[in-house]
Amino acid sequence: MKYFLRRLGFYLFTAWAAITLNFFIPRMLPGDPVQSLINKFQGRLNTDAVESLYVLFGLDENRTVWQDYLAYLNNLFHGDLGISFTYFPTPVTQILTQSLPWTIALVGLSTIIGFVLGTLAGVGLGWRRGTWADNLLPIANFFSAIPYFWLGIIAIALFAVAWPAFPAAGGYDPGTLPGWNMEFIGGAIYHGILPALTIIISSISGWILGMRNxxxxxxxxxxxxxxxxxGLPERKVMFGYAARNAVLPSISGFALSLGFIVGGTLVAEMVFSYPGIGYMLFQAIGSKDYPLMQGAFLVVTISVLVAxxxxxxxxxxxxxxxxxxx
Amino acid sequence: MTITTPQRTQAEPLLEIRNLSVDYGYDDDAVRALSNVNLTLHRGEILGLAGESGCGKSTLAYAATRLLPPPGVITGGEVLFTSSRSRESGDLLRMSDKQLRAQRWRDTAIVFQGSMNALNPVYKVGKQLIDGIAAHEKMSRSAMRERAAELLTMVGISADRLDSYPHQLSGGMRQRVMIAMALALEPELVIMDEPTTALDVVMQRQIVEQIIELKDKLGFSVIFITHDVSLLIELADRIAIMYAGEIVEDAGSREVYHEPRHPYTAGLLHSFPPLRGPKRELGGIPGSPPDLLSLPSGCRFRTRCPYAVDACAQLVPELGGTVFGDEEPHRSVACHLHDDAVDTPAVPAELAVRPEGRTLLGVDPR
Structure with a gap:
């Protein structure tokens, strides 16, 4: 119990450090949010508008960094991450809560499926080492060597363009409204199959090889x-003794990859124009949307820590x- | 502990290993680790298997129980197990997997170097004791736990250690747990693979005494594998000396100690100080064991043997009677010096000591 409390304390401290860094890094960048916004509107803002933007971002008063920091923590505590530039004036929190479920559903599920299938296959291949099963290893090696973006593009070229079985982009049927109805969920699953398959294929080989070895x-x-x-039954020896101990390194790898679900899916969501947090982050970077970037980074950091x-x-x-x- | 006298009773065989051969690797890359090994263990006997590292003693034990890990391949022979409970008797090498699993642990248990990695580090000791019982007996969970506690107490560990993990026990305790585990189903044969090697001498002594005590109480037979010949001389009834994948001498432990017949056995005895009696010159054996990939022709020991003659390079010695023939019907040796059919000089005095202390010095008994 003491161990768990000590670990928990350690993670709370790390989280505080990450949040603090997240506060300071944008402040070390040149310029300020209003300047960025003015750039975005290419100067088509009058002085009053600029003035009110300064007020809106709280940059009108002369406050110390310390006061800023406390205000930041306070806002964070209330779920206020500021206002996005790209989707002005939508709050960052709202954008994140909209895009997070997409990422968690798509990447989360495919990461879990890839891990479970890959680990099971690795158990089987490792147990039957020295037999025909070893011939499958080069195939796994091949797939683990393919860069993900290439696999995604090929998948789109084959299954969305040459043979249009799946949609090439998007997360749901454009004709449907997001909601808990069969039509929308069906469309979302249909749109998710191709990206999910590519994520599974590209991640499964790593699990297979690691577990097999x-x-x-x-x-x-x-x-x-x-x-x-x-004289224990073969299955019991294989799972209870061999796999039980062999899976330990994979477990920590899996937990870390769960943490990177949120941050590491940039490429997948870009290739498939999937409305997840990676795609949001990509757009935020493209338009120098600091509040959104900051929010996304915070989510990534926290999820890695939790994982x-x-x-x-x-x-x-x-x-x-x-x-x-x- | 006294030096045990060799058993000359008409004991029935429990385990007969016949012409067992084992290769490591496949096809052309194969290395022959065991060549036509013959060995018989009688009921109630402690048989010691001794030899330098890499001579195939452990390979013999694992091959005989079909536990040889790949790339080890059994290429021939048979291992006959005759159970007095007659549950699963027959050739272990030709049993179906199901029969073999039923036979394992119930009839043949193995004690590994428990102080090393023979206990799974992620399971509690109790669980590991119980799952061996559960695979063979239909008992209630609580009855099995009771049995496990009983076993631990039997080897001198308090029963509350059932809930300990292996890393919470000392090396000696882990070794005792291994012994308790092996005795869970009261097997007829217990194979002990260097059970005391990683322990300090005090602990080694305690474990050996415990093994003898338990053997007297439960009446199992033991194959004891070690490179420590001095330990075997005290512990075993009979000793088989192995060299480069072959058994070169098989005799009672007292005979091995006082009347070695094979030059290699004599060399091994010169490698440690005598247990009692007059001091002996420590010599050791020159050279090192041969590479199994490029064995010398004829006798495998000839390159290190002080008595080697031309015939040794041409003929492979077979395990057979000694030069004293019918006077020592129960012992065998694989050396041309003892073979009438091969033209060799007289058996050197060192290898011709007789029980009465009479040496046939320079006298050719033929």
């Missing part, structure tokens, strides 16, 4: 031979040796 290593451990010598915290706890649960006693 760990299986080979663990299978030669004495305790696996002991389990065999005990690695989960990884720590799951790992401690699965591997008693990592529990620090005391």
């Amino acid at each position: 760990m299986m080979v290593t663990v299978s030669s451990e004495d305790y696996v031979t002991v389990a065999q010598a005990k 690695s915290m989960l990884a720590d706890f799951v790992y401690a649960f699965l591997d008693p040796r990592t529990r620090v006693e005391g």
Whole structure:
């Protein structure tokens, strides 16, 4: 218990550090948000409008950095991340809450599917090392070497253009309104299949190879031979002794990749013009939308932290040796 | 502990290994790790397997139980197990997987170097004791836990250690847990693969005494694998000396100690100080074990043997009777010096010591 509290404290501190950095970095950049906004409107703003923008962004008063920082923390606490430039005057929070579900559903699901399938395949391949199963490894190697954007473009060229079975872009049927109805959800699933497949294909090989190699290593451990010598059923030895221990490194890798779901999907969402947070971030960078970028980075940071915290706890649960006693 | 006398009773065989050969690797890359090994373990016996590292002692034990990890391949032979409970008797190498699984642990258990990695680090000790029982017995969970506690107590560990993880135990305790685990189903044969090697001498002594005590109590037979010949001489009834994948001498442990017949055995005995009696010159064996990929022709030991003659390079010695023939019917040696059919000089005095202390010095008994 003490271990969990100590870890929790560590992660809270890290989160605070990340939030603080997130506050200072944009302030070290030249210019200010209003200047950026003026640039965006290419000077077609009159002085009154500029004046009111300064008021809106709270840049009219002479406040110390410390006061700013406290205000920032206070706003953050109330879910206020500022106002986006690109989608002016929509609050960043609103944009993020709109795009996050898309990313989590698409990338989250395909990451989990890729991990589960890849790990299971790795268990099988590792257990049957030295047989025909080894011939599948070069194929896995090949797919793990393909750059994701290329795979995505090829998938679009083949299955959306040459043979139009799937849509090439978007997250849902443009003719439907977002809502909990069959028509919209069906369209969303239909739009999600192609990007999901490409994500699964490009990530699965890594899981297969990692798990397979760990299986080979663990299978030669004495305790696996002991389990065999005990006359345990083959499945029990394979899953209960070999895979149970071999999966440990994959677990932390998986937790980290869950953390990167939010941030690491930029390419996938760009290729498929998918309305997720990666695509938003891409647009924010393109139009120097600092508040949106800041918001997106914050979400990415927090999700990585939460994921690695989960990884720590799951790992401690699965591997008693990592529990620090005391 | 006294030096045990060799068993000369008409004990029935429990495990007979016949012409067992094992390769490492496949096809052309294969290395022959065991060549036509013959060995018989009698009921109630402690059989020691000794030899330098890499001589194939562990390979023999794992091949005989079909636990050899790839790329080890059994290329021939048979391993006959005769159970007194007659549940799963027969050739272990030709049993179906199902029969083999039923036979394992119930009839043949193995004690590994428990202090190393033989216990799964992620499971509690109790769970690992119980799942071996659960694979063979239909018992309630609580009955199995009770049995596991009983086993731990039997090897001198308090029962509350059932909920400990292996890393929370000392090396000696882990080794005891391994022994308790092996005895869970009261097997007839326990194979011990260097069970004391990683332990300090005090702990080693305790474990060995425990093994003997448990053996007397439960009546199992033991194949004890170690490179420590001095330990075997005290512990084992019979010792088989292995060299480069072959058994070169098979005799009672007292005989091995006082009356070695093979030059390699004699060399091994010169590698450690005598346990009692007059001091002996420590010599060791010159050279190192041969590369199994490029074995010398004829006798594999001839390149290191002080008594090698021309015939040794031409003929492969077979495991057979000693030069004393019918006077020592129970022991065998693989050396041309003891073979009447091969023209060799008289057996050197060192290898012709007789039980009465009488040496056939320079006298050709033929």
